[in-house]
Amino acid sequence: MKFSLYLKFLLGYLIFGIAGFVTIATLSSHLTYDYLIRTRSATLYDEANLIASNYSRFYSGYDIDIQGAYPQLQAVATFLQADIWIVDRNGYIAIDSSGKKTGQTIADFDPTATGNKSSGRYFDSFEYDVLSVSAPITGNYKTYGYIVIHLPMDRVQQSQYQILNIVYITSLIVFVLSLVILAVFHILVYRPLNQINTAAKNYAQGNLKYTIEIHTNDEIGYLAGTLNYMATELSQAEDYQKTFITNISHDFRSPLTSIKGYLEAILDGTIPYEMQNQYLERVISEVARLTKLTGSILTLNSLDAQGHLNRSTFDIKAMIKSICESFEIQCRTKDIVIDLTFSANEHLVYADSSKIEQVLYNLIDNAIKFSHTSGEIYVDVSEKNGKVFISIKDKGIGIPKKDTKKIFKRFYKSDLSRGKDKKGTGLGLSIVKDIIKAHGEHIDVISTEGVGSEFIFSLTKIEE
Numbered sequence: 001m002k003f004s005l006y007l008k009f010l011l012g013y014l015i016f017g018i019a020g021f022v023t024i025a026t027l028s029s030h031l032t033y034d035y036l037i038r039t040r041s042a043t044l045y046d047e048a049n050l051i052a053s054n055y056s057r058f059y060s061g062y063d064i065d066i067q068g069a070y071p072q073l074q075a076v077a078t079f080l081q082a083d084i085w086i087v088d089r090n091g092y093i094a095i096d097s098s099g100k101k102t103g104q105t106i107a108d109f110d111p112t113a114t115g116n117k118s119s120g121r122y123f124d125s126f127e128y129d130v131l132s133v134s135a136p137i138t139g140n141y142k143t144y145g146y147i148v149i150h151l152p153m154d155r156v157q158q159s160q161y162q163i164l165n166i167v168y169i170t171s172l173i174v175f176v177l178s179l180v181i182l183a184v185f186h187i188l189v190y191r192p193l194n195q196i197n198t199a200a201k202n203y204a205q206g207n208l209k210y211t212i213e214i215h216t217n218d219e220i221g222y223l224a225g226t227l228n229y230m231a232t233e234l235s236q237a238e239d240y241q242k243t244f245i246t247n248i249s250h251d252f253r254s255p256l257t258s259i260k261g262y263l264e265a266i267l268d269g270t271i272p273y274e275m276q277n278q279y280l281e282r283v284i285s286e287v288a289r290l291t292k293l294t295g296s297i298l299t300l301n302s303l304d305a306q307g308h309l310n311r312s313t314f315d316i317k318a319m320i321k322s323i324c325e326s327f328e329i330q331c332r333t334k335d336i337v338i339d340l341t342f343s344a345n346e347h348l349v350y351a352d353s354s355k356i357e358q359v360l361y362n363l364i365d366n367a368i369k370f371s372h373t374s375g376e377i378y379v380d381v382s383e384k385n386g387k388v389f390i391s392i393k394d395k396g397i398g399i400p401k402k403d404t405k406k407i408f409k410r411f412y413k414s415d416l417s418r419g420k421d422k423k424g425t426g427l428g429l430s431i432v433k434d435i436i437k438a439h440g441e442h443i444d445v446i447s448t449e450g451v452g453s454e455f456i457f458s459l460t461k462i463e464e
C-alpha cells in the first residue's frame with residue numbers, strides 16, 4: 001500500500017508520455033510527409049509551367065533550340081536540387097539538365113498516364129523513387145513536348161526528417177518538463193496523504209493525541225482539519241467517559257456508605273431504639289437520592305440513545321402553572337413567591353410535553369433551591385420571530401462567572417451551591433440542555449453572583 005498510489009501515478013504518467021510520443025510521432029510523420037509532397041509538387045509544377053512558357057518561344061516547328069535552353073535549365077535544376085528534362089511528344093529526351101539521359105528515348109512514354117504529378121520510377125527511367133511533375137510546352141494550339149522535373153524522393157524524406165527531429169526534440173523537452181507535475185503531485189498530494197495515513201494508524205491504535213501538521217487551504221487541508229477535530233472530540237469523549245464513571249461511582253458510593261453505616265449501627269445497637277426512626281428516615285432520604293440519581297442517568301442515556309421526540313401541540317402557560325402549583329410545599333417552607341407575570345391568553349407550542357415538563361421542573365426546582373428565604377421567582381413567557389421564550393428568574397445566590405459555561409456539563413455543581421444543596425446530583429441542567437438541544441432550540445443563562453440567575457429557553461410557536 002505504501003507506494004501504490006505513487007506507483008500508479010508514475011505508471012499513468014509514463015503511459016501518458018509514451019502514448020503521447022507515439023501519437024505525435026505517427027501523426028506528425030504522416031502529416032509532414034503529405035505536406036511536403038503537396039508543397040514541393042506545387043512549387044515544382046509552377047516552375048515547370050514557367051519554364052514551359054519560356055521555352056515555347058524557342059520552338060520552330062517540332063525542333064527544340066537545344067543550345068539556347070541548356071545552361072539556363074542547368075542553373076534552375078541546381079537551384080531546385082532536381083533533374084529537369086525537356087521531352088518531345090514521343091518520349092525523346094532532348095535535354096537532361098544532369099546530362100545523363102540526353103538523347104535517350106523513354107520507353108512506353110505516355111504523359112496522360114502520369115498526369116502532371118506522379119511519384120515512382122517514371123516509366124522505369126530511374127533506379128530510385130522520384131517525385132515527377134510535368135508541364136506541356138505549347139504553341140500555335142499544339143503541344144510540342146514537355147518540361148518534366150524529377151525530385152528524388154530521399155530529398156523529400158530528408159526535409160521530413162529535419163522537421164520530425166524538431167518535433168521529437170520539442171516533445172521530449174515537454175515530457176521532461178512535465179516531470180514537474182510529478183514533483184507537484186509528490187509535494188501537494190502524496191506527502192500529505194501519507195501524513196493522513198500515519199495519523200489514521202495512530203488513531204486506530206488509540207493515540208488520539210496525534211495531530212496532523214497540514215495547514216493548506218485545499219481539500220487535503222480541510223480533510224486534515226476535520227480529522228484533527230474528530231480526534232480531539234473523540235479524545236474529549238474518552239476523557240469525559242472516564243470522569244463520568246468516576247463521578248457516578250463517587251455519587252453512588254457516598255450514600256451507600258452512609259446507608260451501610262446507619263444500618264450497621266442500628267443492628268449492633270449503637271443507635272438506641274428510640275432514635276432508630278430518625279436514622280431510618282436518613283436512610284430513606286439517601287435511598288431517595290440514589291433513586292433520583294439512577295433516574296437522571298437513565299434519562300440522559302435515553303436522550304443520548306434515541307434522540308427522538310414525541311411532539312404535540314400544548315399550551316406552555318398551562319403547563320408552567322401546573323408545575324408551579326406542584327412546588328407549593330417547597331415554596332411555603334422557604335416563604336418563596338412565584339410570580340407568573342404572563343397574560344391570560346394561550347401560548348401554543350409544538351414540543352415533547354413530558355420532556356419540556358422535566359425542563360421546567362428542573363429549572364424551577366433549582367430556582368427555589370438556590371433562592372434565599374422569602375425570595376421571589378419570576379416566570380415569564382414572551383414571543384418573537386415565531387418562537388416562544390420562557391424565562392425563569394430568581395434573586396438567589398447567583399452563579400460565579402467562571403462557572404456559567406460549566407453548569408450544563410454533567411455532574412457539575414458550583415462551589416457556592418454545595419452548601420445549599422447537598423442532595424443535588426449536578427445532572428439536572430445537562431438533562432435540560434440535552435432536551436432543548438434535541439428540540440433544535442437554545443437555552444441560555446444570565447447570572448450575577450450574589451444577585452440572581454435567569455434561565456431562558458426557546459420553543460417553536462404554533463399559531464392559534
Ligand code: ADP
Pocket residue numbers: 362366367370394396397398399407412413414415416417418421423424425426427428429430452453
Ligand atoms: P443539581 O441537580 O445538582 O441541581 P444542576 O445540573 O441542576 O444540578 O445544576 C448544576 C449547578 O448549577 C448547581 O449545582 C448550581 O451550582 C448551579 N445552578 C443551577 N441553577 C442555579 C440557580 N438558579 N442559581 C444558582 N446556581 C444554580
